[in-house]
Amino acid sequence: MTATEILFWFLSALALFSALMVLVSKNPVHSVLWLIVVFFSISGHYILLNAQFLAIVNLIVYAGAIMVLFLFVIMLMNLNNSTEPQKNSLVKLAGVVAGCLLLTVFVSAVRSAQEIKDSQALMNTGDIGLIENLGKVLFRDYVIPFELSSILFLSAMVGAVVIGKKE
């Protein structure tokens, strides 16, 4: 095993374990913190793939901004066990069945996708994830989708302000 492989398995195990802990934790604040660990391990994977920019932006946007907002909301709602509504067991069973079906769909989709099967991840090499190349691709080849998505973000922001300002 090379150092890269060891890191890969470690990060994968960490990502899966903390993703499970997000679901299993009783305390919503703990769930958010475990989710942050998931983002960290995914960023580690990006670094293994030499996509440093993606890794760090993943941390800035998801771990640094979005999860802080999650924490805000959860802390202010003051959730604890007594206020949490108890769902009846039929709903729980339906949830388990739906989850298993979704898993089946995902697994079969991945298994049958020839593209994923045939291609191999480039470890430690490749420079497509470096900021210079990424910038060129975004602003040269995909400039219209990029600008459209930024307008989408802007409209979402304006919408939120309008809703917030309404008496």
Added chain:
Amino acid sequence: MIHLLTVDWLLLLEKLILIVIVVMASLVIAMYETYAERKIAAFMQDRIGPNRAGPLGLLQPLADGGKLFFKEEIIPNHSNKILFILGPSLAMLTAMITSAVIPWSGDINLFGRTVSLQIADVNIGILYVFAVVSLGVYGIMIGGWSSNNKFSLLAALRGASQVISYELAMGLSLIAVLMITQTLSLKEIVEQQMASHWNILYQPLAFIIFFTCALAECNRTPFDLPEAESELNMGYHQEYSSMKLGFYLFAEYVNMFISSAIVVTLFFGGYDIPFLDEAAHADWGNWLALAGLVCFMLKIGFFIFLFMWIRWTVPRFRYDQLMDLGWKKLIPLALANMVITGAVILWMNK
């Protein structure tokens, strides 16, 4: 497992030693920042300041640290114990790991090896700093929430929203600088400044915005709303005692040191020695790197002094004024600076 041995162990060892030195140095500097702060405050208020422990009171930080270590440690009954301990640890961790991308000086030669005085020269250096800064919120938020105290929670929310708001203006002001430097690597930014002029000459407005935001990110006066003792008793660390409190207070001083280092790196030439052409004196070898390090430290020292000077001069903002300044003044200003810089660069290249 044989392949593991192909790792460059000497490099690992070298980096490990460097990390230990940087961490120890930041801690010692943070210790003496507390001393400097008290002396400067005393000077500005026409007092003497600490003068009992050791000559000129120089052992005062050790006495303070020792006191904090030996204080009784109290964990409130209704707090969330794991998170209560995690809070100050995270605050300290995020304060320390920013130093990984700062270039402390040029390369030195030791036993035939070229040793770079930078822990990691990643090509996204400045973004790494941003990621760590944006994670710095968690120390405050987790500490404030897990204390299970309304004042702590309020202070934590204030602190977090302040940090998030000022991060935006900080990032936007930096974009103008990065347009000029064309790189995100801190080492390259310093080398460019060594070859030509310091960035402050090209981007004075970006510097002012960046420095204001740095004050806010470090929770320093006039932006120390999370610790506004007249409104919030003591702030997000109200329930903390002993060294956990010490960690929070200490993290602030480490942050101050690191953010001064980043301001110097970005705008004031980093380890560049003023009025000296380093390229012409390459034969000085290690002494040149050492002189660069001393220069860097002097510049950082000036900015730490500036932080303290501002603290003992300017009163605290009101909370709505703080948000107004961040969102309605600094962000538009930074955006305008960005557009103008872009236009000028386009015009110059024509």
